[in-house]
Amino acid sequence: MALTDVGVRSAKPTGKLYRLFDERGMYLEVSATGGKWWRFKYRFQGKEKRLSLGVYPDIGLKDAREQRDEMRKLLAKGVDPGEHKKAKKAATLERATNSFEVVAREWFARQSPGWAQSHADKVVQRLEKDIFPWLGGRPIEEVGAPELLTVIRRIEERGAKDTAHRAMQNCGQVFRYAVATGRAERDPSADLRGALPPVRRENFASITEPAKVAELLRAIDGFRGTFVVKSALLLAPLIFVRPGELRKAQWSGFDLEKAEWRYLVTKTKTEHLVPLAVQAVEILRELHALTGHGTYVFPGRDPKKPMSEAAVNAALRRMGYDTKTEITGHGFRAMARTILHEELHFRPEVIEHQLAHKVPDSLGSAYNRTKFLKDRRVMMQRWADYLVALKAGGQVTSIDKCT
Structure with missing residues (x-):
């Protein structure tokens, strides 16, 4: 039954x-x-x-x-x-x-060891917040262009246009990795070119007028903050490296006797050499008495870690500067690039090499840390002398082009 x-x-x-x-x-x-x-x-x-x-x-x-x-x-x-x-x-x-999230995390695990930690953190946070909740569980080979666009549009609709473009770029990288590893036939993001409105790129806020630079330098002299942060502010315009490279600077890379700093550029993974002007060496020697026993030139509250990423910009705001419209820690690079060329008449290729930018030459070499080194040493000292005179309010005359 x-x-x-x-x-x-x-x-x-x-x-x-x-x-x-x-x-x-x-x-x-x-x-x-x-x-x-x-x-x-x-x-x-x-x-x-x-x-x-x-x-x-x-x-x-x-x-x-x-x-x-x-x-x-x-x-x-x-x-x-x-x-x-x-x-x-x-x-x-x-x-x-073979879900999108599994493949994406595998791609991230393979690629991220070669990235700066801050960049790696932003990529994985972008995927976890804006992509995985909707596409993470989907078989990657089944995700098509319309479905991907719907997810990207959610980011765009909240006003984060730059994030939407970056998320699309990351998804394209994941899809291409899936194709390369035999888990997808094609990259659907390629069908979405032009689907998002372009993002208007804005340069980092910077001060490039000599008179206003003089005001900024005097404001830095009068800054009432920690000695470590003030030292970073004093050194930033003299060496004009990327803010992340400045705050993570390690004493092991400095040779104050030779007046130079060597480090690895995180963005390009190339070695870089910064000739140090007399004024920069003086700041570093004074700072060495305080932090020279540790790893970092500019340690944070935890001496085993570098100064906070926001420290320099926060100091600029305390001095009364708007870091969105007037000056940021990154803005010292544009300041130097502009004035070195327009006021002090140094050659662009010498300046670009000192900025650690890739400058292909006739031999095809994109960057050589010692190229124009003699000219760069002269340039860095003249730049420091120029800033000293500018801050003092003296008459600063143009210097002949470096040959």
């Missing part, structure tokens, strides 16, 4: 395994302790086989029968239900291991 809901529910343990049979090969197996499993018994190519249909009460009598009927349909088509179930499970597992 066929099983009933009441009969299944009331089946009690007897201390040993027993079975209650339904129709067409299905039965309920009751364990010695009372556990209940649905089973389907069938024959395929002359061999008797059994297949689990789930656990009661998670799977009720009606659902178990529906599964059984599906299995019988497969048998009628010459398909082994057990092998079919294994294939479906394997396909599901493969889809899960």
Whole structure:
């Protein structure tokens, strides 16, 4: 006789395994302790086989029968239900291991060791916040251009246009990695070129008028903050390196006797040499008495870590400067580039090399840390002397072009 809901529910343990049979090969197996499993018994190519249909009460009598009927349909088509179930499970597992998030994290793990930590943090945060909640669980090969655009548009609609473009770029990198590793056929982000409005790029705020630079330098002299932060402010215009490179500077890279600083540029992974003017060496010698026993030139509250990323900009704001419209820590680079060329008439290629920018030459070398080194030493000292005279309010005349 066929099983009933009441009969299944009331089946009690007897201390040993027993079975209650339904129709067409299905039965309920009751364990010695009372556990209940649905089973389907069938024959395929002359061999008797059994297949689990789930656990009661998670799977009720009606659902178990529906599964059984599906299995019988497969048998009628010459398909082994057990092998079919294994294939479906394997396909599901493969889809899960090839989801967008799994592939993206694999791509990130391979690429991020070569990035600056701040950049790596921004990329993974962008993916986790704006992409994974909607695409993370999707098989990467099934994600198409319209679905990707919908996700990117969510970012754009909240006003984060630059983030939307960067997220699109990151997704394209993930898709291309999936193509390279055989988990996708193509990169759908390529179909979305022009789908997002362009972002208006704004340069870092900077002061490039000599008279206003003089005011800034005098304000730095009068800054009432920690000695470490003030030293960073005094040194920033003299050496005009990237803010991250300044705050992470380590004493091991400095040779104050030779008046030079060597370090690895995080953006390009190239070695860079900064000739130090007399004024810069003086600032560093004074600072060395305070922080020279540690790793970092500008340590933070925790001496084992560098100064905060926001420290210089926060100091500029305390001095009354708007870091969005007037000057930022990065703005000292534009200040030097502009005045060195327009006021002191140094050659652009000499300035660009000192800024650690890639400047291809006739030999094809993009950057050489020692190229124009003699000219750069002269330039850095003249620049420091110029700033001293400017701050003092003296008459600063143009200097002949460096040859």
